[in-house]
Amino acid sequence: MNIPVMNFRAAKFSVSAPSLKHCPDDIGAEIAFVGRSNAGKSSAINSLTGIKGLARTSKTPGRTQHINFFTIEPHKKLVDLPGYGFAKVSKEIKRKWDHHLMEYLRFRKCLIGLVLMVDIRHIMLDYDKEMLIWAKSVSLPVHILLTKSDKLSRMKCKETQFNVDQQLQLMDPEGIIFSSQVFSARKKIGAEVLQRILSLWFDDLSDDI
Ligand SMILES: Nc1nc2c(ncn2[C@@H]2O[C@H](COP(=O)(O)OP(=O)(O)OP(=O)(O)O)[C@@H](O)[C@H]2O)c(=O)[nH]1
Ligand SMILES: [Mg+2]
Known part of the structure; x- marks a missing residue:
């Protein structure tokens, strides 16, 4: 579709x-960026917007600890979420983060879709699968970015995306909730495709604004 x-x-x-x-x-x-700590959520927002440093990134997992909002147009926002699965914080802090994250995901009415960052070298770990199962159960569309694709050969990237798509098809046989693409913030791969998909979501799913 041409929008x-x-x-x-x-x-x-x-x-x-x-x-x-x-x-x-x-x-x-709102469209929220989710995924494991360090998967590249904040970097993907910077790459999508072309604004270096808009979302804070770090080598150390657990950088984003709050729910950060970025306005694109009035009433159209991107949301950078804290990562899940970060082992190096105390159980209590982890529980608190997970609680805030799940509370946002479950109760935020204006959330129209998720961009799920998955490191292309570590695909579909337990937490990511849980996120997909949950999103499917509430019919929330998820677009998966296979991040850090600069770390693998082009052939290996294609193979990985094929495997991911096969898994997605099993979970969503109609192919209406899940989609995926290869992405690299470092090598500027995939930002235009992501821009088109998110524009479509904002156009399609937010008619009543
Ligand atoms: N090689 C490579 N490194 C990347 C890419 N995207 C992000 N990184 C690096 O991965 C690390 C984590 O990136 P962030 O964007 O901060 O990750 P995050 O998912 O927001 O992390 P948390 O906020 O801690 O959950 C940083 O050192 C980034 O420079 C990429 O496309 N390629
Ligand atoms: Mg972050």
Whole structure:
């Protein structure tokens, strides 16, 4: 379908919320970036918008600890979420993060879709599968970015995407909830495809704004 690609360069940092109750008004449409710690969520937002440093990135897992909002257009936002599965924090902190994350995912009414970052070298680990199963159960579309594709040969990337798509097809035989693409923030691979998909989601799924 041919719809205009939104101007993601216009993205502006809006709010950093420690929990759901600190989030901005639950109106409009939001697309959230989820995935394991260090999978490349914040880097993907920077790559998508073409704005270096918009979302804070780090070599150390666990960098993003709040729910960070970026406005693209009035009532159209991207959300950078804390990662899950980060082993190096205490159980109590982990429980708190997971609680805030799940609370946001379950109760945020304006959430129209997820971009799930999966390191292409470690595909479909338990937490990612759980996220997909949950998203399917509530009919929330998920677009998977196989991140850090610069770490593998082009052939290996293709093979991995094929395997991922096969797994997705088993979980979503109609192919309406899940999709995937190869991505690299470092080598600028896949940002345009992602822009088109998110523009389509914002256009399609937020008619009532
Ligand atoms: N080689 C390579 N490294 C990447 C890529 N994307 C991100 N990284 C690196 O991976 C590390 C983590 O990136 P982030 O974007 O901070 O990851 P995150 O998922 O937001 O991490 P948390 O906020 O801790 O959950 C950083 O050192 C990035 O430079 C990529 O496409 N290729
Ligand atoms: Mg981050």
